[in-house]
Structures are given as C-alpha cells and as structure tokens.
Amino acid sequence: QVQLVESGGGLVQAGGSLRLSCAASGRTFSSYAMGWFRQSPGKEREFVAAISWSGSSTSYADSVKGRFTISRDKAKNTAYLQMNSLKPEDTAVYYCAADSRLPYIASMSGPSYDYWGQGTQVTVSS
DSSP: OEEEEEEOOEEEETTOOEEEEEEEEESOOSSOEEEEEEEOTTSOOEEEEEEOSSSSOEEEOTTTTTTEEEEEEGGGTEEEEEEOSOOGGGOEEEEEEEESSSTTSOOOOGGGOOEEOOOEEEEEEO
16 A cells, blocks of 8 residues: 655744645555645635646646645655745645546546545644
C-alpha cells in the first residue's frame, strides 16, 4: 500500500507564505493525480487544488486562485502546495490525496481520490 505524509504546516501571519509537501512512500502507483483539500472545525472538507499525472492540467478553488500554486516532482514522489498572501480564513487542516483511477484529470471532487494523508495544521493569524 501507499502512505501519503504531509509536512510544512504551521503558524504564519496574514500576508505570509507557506509551502506544504506531500510525500508518497511504499509502493507507488504507475500514474496518479494529486489533490489538496482542507477542513475547518464545523465545516465540510473543501477542495483546494489538484494536478494531473503529467502536470499539464491543474484545478483551483475560486477562493485560492492567484494565491496558491500546486506542483509535483515525480522523481521524488512528492506534491507541493505553495501558499502565498495567506488570510485568516485559510486556517484549516490540509490534506493531500491521490487519485489512481482517473490520473489524467485534476478532479475537484473528494470521492475521486482513493488515498489520503493524515493532514497538517495551517494557522494564519491576523
């Protein structure tokens, strides 16, 4: 099986930046898309960003367009989420996910993903 481990979360001031990493370990897939989701207390888990296997397709939530960038390094089996101009409303637990079934699209739907990480806390202070 494959394990996904997020890192890079922490506390940052509004307007600051963080870069999250998601490393895949164990037996990796032949091809898979990667996505990032987040969840705040009392709210549903929401889509943030996704990238296809080739990297040619990306998707972003309207709330993060122009501020967040998703990327991947296939050689390192790692996906990244660069977060700039952070706002207090970005505070959440961030989860990475892998889609081995539809690897050629960057799905915005949680059920599209079949593997999930444990989450990493991001807190943005005002």
